Amino acid sequence: MDSLIIHGGQPLRGQVKISGAKNSALKLMCASLLTAEPLTLHNVPQLADITTMASLLKQHGMEISESGENSFKLRSNNITNFTAPYELVKQMRASIIVLGPLLARFGEAKISLPGGCAIGTRPVDLHLSSLKKMGAEIDIIDGYVVAKAQRLKGAEIYFEKVSVGATENTLMAATLAQGETVLHNAAQEPEISDLVECLIKMGAKIDGIGTNRLTIQGVEKLHGAEHEVVADRIETGSFIAAAAITGSEIELLGARAEHLGAVLHKFEEAGVHVEKTANGLRVKKPREIKAVDITTEPYPGFPTDMQAQFMALMTVASGASTFQETIFENRFMHVPELVRMGAKIKTSGNTAIVTGVPGLRGAEVMATDLRASFSLVIAALAAEGETRISRVYHIDRGYEKIARRLQGLGADITRIKE
Numbered sequence: 001m002d003s004l005i006i007h008g009g010q011p012l013r014g015q016v017k018i019s020g021a022k023n024s025a026l027k028l029m030c031a032s033l034l035t036a037e038p039l040t041l042h043n044v045p046q047l048a049d050i051t052t053m054a055s056l057l058k059q060h061g062m063e064i065s066e067s068g069e070n071s072f073k074l075r076s077n078n079i080t081n082f083t084a085p086y087e088l089v090k091q092m093r094a095s096i097i098v099l100g101p102l103l104a105r106f107g108e109a110k111i112s113l114p115g116g117c118a119i120g121t122r123p124v125d126l127h128l129s130s131l132k133k134m135g136a137e138i139d140i141i142d143g144y145v146v147a148k149a150q151r152l153k154g155a156e157i158y159f160e161k162v163s164v165g166a167t168e169n170t171l172m173a174a175t176l177a178q179g180e181t182v183l184h185n186a187a188q189e190p191e192i193s194d195l196v197e198c199l200i201k202m203g204a205k206i207d208g209i210g211t212n213r214l215t216i217q218g219v220e221k222l223h224g225a226e227h228e229v230v231a232d233r234i235e236t237g238s239f240i241a242a243a244a245i246t247g248s249e250i251e252l253l254g255a256r257a258e259h260l261g262a263v264l265h266k267f268e269e270a271g272v273h274v275e276k277t278a279n280g281l282r283v284k285k286p287r288e289i290k291a292v293d294i295t296t297e298p299y300p301g302f303p304t305d306m307q308a309q310f311m312a313l314m315t316v317a318s319g320a321s322t323f324q325e326t327i328f329e330n331r332f333m334h335v336p337e338l339v340r341m342g343a344k345i346k347t348s349g350n351t352a353i354v355t356g357v358p359g360l361r362g363a364e365v366m367a368t369d370l371r372a373s374f375s376l377v378i379a380a381l382a383a384e385g386e387t388r389i390s391r392v393y394h395i396d397r398g399y400e401k402i403a404r405r406l407q408g409l410g411a412d413i414t415r416i417k418e
């Protein structure tokens with residue numbers, strides 16, 4: 001298992017290119033199951049989760065070939081296996097997204113139930129109930145979701161709760177269903193709009209892009225397409241926090257301000273100014289970091305995936321800030337690690353109160369999940385002395401070549417094998 005060694009206190013400078021969004025690329029790869037023709041994806045980040053998804057899709061029978069750096073050609077003209085096994089699904093919950101496409105195109109799918117996750121229980125009831133509404137027969141047998149359908153039928157679906165994954169699964173299933181499907185209270189994350197754009201290129205008929213009501217007219221067949229994965233808004237926000245805590249000015253190439261509304265608003269309130277440039281966004285050196293309160297919400301609200309990184313920044317703010325995590329019930333695992341570095345944080349249920357301290361100190365800490373891990377990187381970049389972050393594989397799931405890219409910005413960071 002690798003660790004990161006960071007000596008804090010170095011200001012960052014220069015430019016970094018923002019990678020394609022993990023949470024978009026994973027679903028776009030699944031979309032390829034909907035057609036026998038090739039789907040070419042560009043700007044796919046090189047991440048452990050992408051490799052896991054590729055392994056899952058290959059064992060279904062998908063052909064995946066690299067066609068240049070960060071580009072892949074996926075072809076599903078010989079899908080012979082409809083089972084997503086536990087060994088792969090337990091590594092990555094996004095595996096459940098093959099359910100809708102497999103069921104819609106082949107009429108059957110057997111997907112291991114993902115089970116628990118470090119950040120919450122994360123049930124998949126909404127995925128299953130909406131596919132049932134479209135006519136699928138679904139049973140849970142020996143820990144597997146076993147789904148069958150002749151041809152799925154369009155339906156009016158009201159999601160009780162906003163769910164990114166349930167929206168994506170149902171949306172993809174609906175593209176090949178018979179008749180019209182309307183998704184009410186659909187998730188509106190930019191990654192969903194990216195998927196909708198790609199599906200439209202593949203011949204899907206979808207109205208309402210970017211809204212919480214998506215109307216899909218099912219078609220008989222989809223065809224091949226070429227698509228570039230949208231820039232990762234969470235990676236962008238993570239770099240902004242890293243620049244802010246080190247009092248730095250950096251440029252984020254390819255970053256999209258329009259996908260970061262609530263996040264940029266909170267940074268602004270905290271005294272961190274971010275301006276648009278011809279090629280992306282520039283973070284300006286902040287004069288002072290002010291405490292601001294955060295409540296996580298579905299898009300366009302403040303994303304749960306930025307909560308930990310923003311909290312790292314708030315540990316050194318002037319004043320106290322309150323964090324309310326409303327999406328996942330166990331997403332404060334970074335708190336005890338940040339406390340080891342000198343942060344003052346108290347949690348009670350889904351609330352954390354962070355009282356800013358003048359500075360953090362390096363310590364040995366442990367990465368616990370993807371975003372929590374990056375919050376430790378942010379804290380370490382500002383801390384006095386050395387921080388050693390173990391279990392770096394969590395970061396590898398969602399941040400491409402992070403040590404090298406931060407080195408490029410001037411950070412004193414090295415990756416070592418334990």
Ligand code: EPU
Nearest residue numbers: 023094122123124125126127162163164165166327328370
């Ligand atoms: N939920 C249900 N039933 C369901 C589905 C979801 O109760 O059937 C609940 C969840 O337990 C949670 C809430 O609804 O409380 C929202 O979950 P959602 O389905 O939106 O999350 P997801 O699709 O499983 C994606 C991202 C997460 C991100 C969330 C919220 C991917 C691969 N994952 O998960 O990303 O936090 O949306 O925005 O797209 C990450 O990248 O670090 C990450 C965890």
